[in-house]
Amino acid sequence: MNDAPRYHPICGMDDLESEAIAAVFPESQRRYSSQMSDVLAKDLRNWLVEPDFAATQRRPLELDVNQRRYVTTRTQSGYRRLKGPAGSGKSMVLAARASQLLAESKTVLVITYNITLLHYLRDVAVRWPHGNGNTRRDITWLNFHSWCKRVCEETNHHEEYRHLWSAYFESEQELFDADVRDSPSLAHLLVVAKYDAILVDEGQDLLPNWWNVLRKVCKPNGEMLLVADATQDIYGTARSWTDEAKTGAGFPGGQWATFSVSYRLPPQVADAARRFASTFLPRDLIDLPQDPQGELVLFPCMMRWIQTSEEKAPLVCAEAILEMPPLADPDILVIPDIIFLAPSQKVGLEVVTQLGNYGVKTVHTFSNEKRESRRLKFGFFMGDARVKATTLHSFKGWETRGLVVYTGHRFTPKALALAYTGLTRIKRHTEQSYITIVSALPELAEYGRTWTEYLER
Secondary structure, three states, rough: OOOOOOOOOOOOOHHHOOOOHHHHHHHHHOOOOOOHHHHHHHHHHHHOOHHHHHHHHHOOOOOOHHHOOOOOOOOOOOOEEOOOOOOOHHHHHHHHHHHHHHHHOOOOEEEEEOOOOOHHHHHHHHHOOOOOOHHHOOOOEHHHHHHHHHHHHHHHOOHHHHHHHOOOOOHHOOOOOOOOOOOOOOOOOOOOOEEEEEEEEOOHHOOOHHHHHHHHHEEEEEEEEEEEEHHHHHOOOHHHHHHHHHHOOOOOOOOEEEEOOOOOHHHHHHHHHHHHHHHHHOHHHHOOOOOOOOOOOOOOEEEEEEEOOOOHHHHHHHHHHHHHHHHHOOOOOOOEEEEEEEEOHHHHHHHHHHHHHHHOOOEEEOOOHHHHHHHHHHHHOOOOOOOOEEOOOOOOOOOOEEEEOEEEEEEOHHHHHHHHHOOOOOOOOOOEEEEEEEEOOHHHHHHOOOOOEEEOO
């Protein structure tokens, strides 16, 4: 303290009460340092400023009149199907409806296909201002296969559950972590627990017979809500919902209730999403996002497209993530608001490794072991202070202000649906949003040139 008083100040209550900053923190008066630079100071701010997600989480959920109507009412039959494009508020309505039903002392089951989406829905549900109760604890949140396993365990049919999958998988690990599309019928599962309401998000990922299994646990005169967006048909199941299947699923006659306006996407990205869907996705599954009428353009977005090769893609993706905060200057893009989305575990791990080489830590869901990947999904949440990285599959329904998406290198219908899902995860912001698409698909280069900035690496 004697040798370096500027670094070890001694102060008392009189200094605090008089707000003598120089006495409490002498270094605040420094105007030059060989250890600090404007670049480093800018980098530190990108780590220390509150993330947009944290600020949003404190605000009550804002819904328009039409959305609130679906949150606070039910149909006469109790069955309702709701569809709409990315960013139209479908998931928010579902989460708010779950919270509203809990406030009415209803027992509620929320089902999704992927695990990570449940974290997002729970975070949204607590923001519904008219809720009453502990939504995280008192609502049952499960992905479909976890619910099936729980049913068997709760009814002492664990061995039957194992036997059910034994024809498909050789090991218990494969059985536990299976992502099954050609599953056997689950209708024979013994069902005991009943719910007043069952709400299903990203319903296009479920098969109709799975929906009918869920109907068995809905109480008489209960409520069933199915929310879907066929444009994000990454598993090729949307066409399973034929008119005949929908008729046999308990829905009365009539069209889907539809949201058409995207409140999440910046206007420039909504336009890019419409052009992408119209060019590359099946026309019978397209549900294009529309901009709110009469809205002023108050949500700027930096849109970058980087065309590269499959071999260079992991390094280019890592560089794109690191470049995003400096490109935001003078705006501050908080590091925890940056999300990287990959089409596969393999390339995701490669990008995470590249970031680690730069000293950047991540919270991610990538692993060569399926069991470990599943565990990581349960721990993936937006409140983590690190850069976040996951698959395009796992980020469905989520949103963020800073986004880097890798399209992969296979030009297939699934890859295109995944790319569309990825670019529609960007969230509008009054300061600015930031999205970078890294593409190793030559077929998308011409489309990429329509973006604000187009690079080849």
